[in-house]
Amino acid sequence: MAGKSSKKAASIDMTAMCDVAFLLLTFFILTATAKIPEALPVDTPSSTVQTKLPESNLATLTIGGKGKVFFDLKGREVRIRTLELMSQKYGVEFTDEEKAKFSLMEGIGVPIGNLKQLIGMKTAERSKAGQPGIPKDSLDNQLTDWVKNARIANNEANNANGSKEELHIAIKGDAKEEYPSIRKVMDILQDQGINSFSLVTGLRGENF
Amino acid sequence: MAELNTGDSGGGKDKKVRSKKQNSKVDLTAMVDLAFLLITFFMLTTTLSKPQAMELGLPDKEKPNEEDQNIKVDENRTMTIMLGDNDKLVRYVGLLATPVAGGAPKDFAYGKEGIRKELLSRKEAVLKYTGDPKKGMIVIIKPGKKSNYRNLVDILDEMAIVDVPTYAIVNDFSPEEIKLLEGNKK
Numbered sequence: 117m118a119g120k121s122s123k124k125a126a127s128i129d130m131t132a133m134c135d136v137a138f139l140l141l142t143f144f145i146l147t148a149t150a151k152i153p154e155a156l157p158v159d160t161p162s163s164t165v166q167t168k169l170p171e172s173n174l175a176t177l178t179i180g181g182k183g184k185v186f187f188d189l190k191g192r193e194v195r196i197r198t199l200e201l202m203s204q205k206y207g208v209e210f211t212d213e214e215k216a217k218f219s220l221m222e223g224i225g226v227p228i229g230n231l232k233q234l235i236g237m238k239t240a241e242r243s244k245a246g247q248p249g250i251p252k253d254s255l256d257n258q259l260t261d262w263v264k265n266a267r268i269a270n271n272e273a274n275n276a277n278g279s280k281e282e283l284h285i286a287i288k289g290d291a292k293e294e295y296p297s298i299r300k301v302m303d304i305l306q307d308q309g310i311n312s313f314s315l316v317t318g319l320r321g322e323n324f
Numbered sequence: 325m326a327e328l329n330t331g332d333s334g335g336g337k338d339k340k341v342r343s344k345k346q347n348s349k350v351d352l353t354a355m356v357d358l359a360f361l362l363i364t365f366f367m368l369t370t371t372l373s374k375p376q377a378m379e380l381g382l383p384d385k386e387k388p389n390e391e392d393q394n395i396k397v398d399e400n401r402t403m404t405i406m407l408g409d410n411d412k413l414v415r416y417v418g419l420l421a422t423p424v425a426g427g428a429p430k431d432f433a434y435g436k437e438g439i440r441k442e443l444l445s446r447k448e449a450v451l452k453y454t455g456d457p458k459k460g461m462i463v464i465i466k467p468g469k470k471s472n473y474r475n476l477v478d479i480l481d482e483m484a485i486v487d488v489p490t491y492a493i494v495n496d497f498s499p500e501e502i503k504l505l506e507g508n509k510k
Contacts, residue, residue, distance in 0.1 A: 130352030137359035144363060148370035160375075161474040163481040169377045179473075286377055291474035295407075295467040298476065299495065302382065311384055314377035317477055 154178070155223040155247065156186045158290040162320035169314060173274070173281050175266050176316070177259075178223060180290035183297035184249030187262045188223030195219040197269035198262070202228060205261055210235075225249045228258055252304060260304050267308075288316040378480060383492065400424055401450050402462045405439070405479060406497075408505045409470030413439060413479075417446065420500055429504050434478050443486045460489035466497060468505050 158180040171190070178186040189195050196215045203210050206228045210218070214235045225247035226234050234242060252259040263285070270283040285305060289298050305313060399418040406414045411434060417427025432439040443463075450461040463483060467476050476493075483491045497505075 130356055134352045134356050134359065137356050137363060141359050141363050141366070144366035144370065148366055161477040163376065163378050163477055163484070165376060165378045165481065165484055167377050167379060169375050288375075289473040291472065291477075293473045294469070295471045295473065295476060296469055298473050299467075306382060309384075312379070312381040315380055315477060315480070317376050317378050317481075319376055320481075 155188070155225055155243065156180050156184060158288060159292070160288060160316050160318045161291040163317040164320050165317065166319075167314075169286055169316065170284055173270060174284045174286060175263065175270075176223065176286045176288055177263075177301055178225075178288045179293055179298060179301055181249075183293070183300070184225060184247075185252055185259055185301060186223040186225035186247070187250055187259065187266075189266050191270070191273065192219040194266065194269045194273050197272060198266045201265035201268060202261060205265070206258075208232065227251050227256075252300065257304070259301075260308065263305065263310075264308060285310055285313040286316050287313060378477065378484070380480065398454075398459075400453055401459065402464060403427075403443075403446055404464045404466060406501060406505050407465070407467045407471035407475045407479065409468070409472075411475060412505070413475075414504055415439065415442065420498070420504075434475075434482075439479075440482055440486060443482060443488065447486060447488065463488050463491040465491060465493045466495070466501070467493065468497070468502075 156178050158178055174190045176188040178188065180186075189198060196219050199210060199215055199218050202208075208228055208231070210232065214232065217235050218231075221235070222239075222242075224231065224234060227248070227250065234245065234247070237245060250259045250262060251257070267283045274281050287298070287301060302313075305311075403415055403417050404420070408414065413432045413434060414429055415432055416423050416429040418424035420429070423429070432442060443461075447461045450459075451457065454460075465476075465479055465483075467479075
């Protein structure tokens, strides 16, 4: 009898543990948003500020790799509309399929002429493609147009919903990027009358 | 593993009853293993927190000259911070040619022991000097051509920590300032 009871003690009832594990699993699946691969990975500087970025109405300008600028926009409708406006302006036609694909893509960093080619690539190829950044010289300032058209598209979408929210611009710069290239982007924004924007930063410890 | 099969330790009648009981129990170990594996996977592949962001408002670009002419600022309230390469930071208080007592150009380090101490003590001194909480310290940040983005965010962060009431990013450098920032590098 004694030997039997010691054998019984070795078995643990796993039901509760299983319940907890699946509860946690459900929680994580439901709260998760998949990590979108970044077109241009940057190491953001850290700060003690705790403000969070908004989820929608947001355009992110990523600056890294010696002044390369990448453009990213939230919201599928807004992205499609922005692309339409850009294609009108630069006379580059996109099919509906390409538009749909663009609406799901990560940030882009190519001149508008090469965008068609970029959309045609697979995600893995795209990250290896070595995108040169969006042109932002005074002669060929496509970045200005991207930002401008994104704002127009965002306003159109928001007006349809009855909301008056403006597009929020965030600058996500690499910590090692030299100041002049950051300033160049800020100047482009300021030329459009955008004087207030966010700088994306990482989190720093409390007792910095 | 969870359910050890006790085998044929008992008598024939006993064994029959026990084996019936064991059939109703399912070994959950593998299931738990799988669940935790999936939990780990989801934890690692998701971004739990949204990225942090720092709000930055810049003055309107349109009429810089008018602003310069119209606003006269007491030089006792201003501190100018210049950022150079290799995390160099120079600050002076008042005008460069005639700095306020103890405010001559000096190098500082970033962080708690460096520029923050200076900013805090200056802030108090300015408040004592003006006697008006609305007329606090004014900090002018001048990021040099060689300074990097981290320097800019660091100094803006210091502004937020110290709670400087007014600060501005200015891009003009006088020749003396450039000399100060680049000259004594050795």
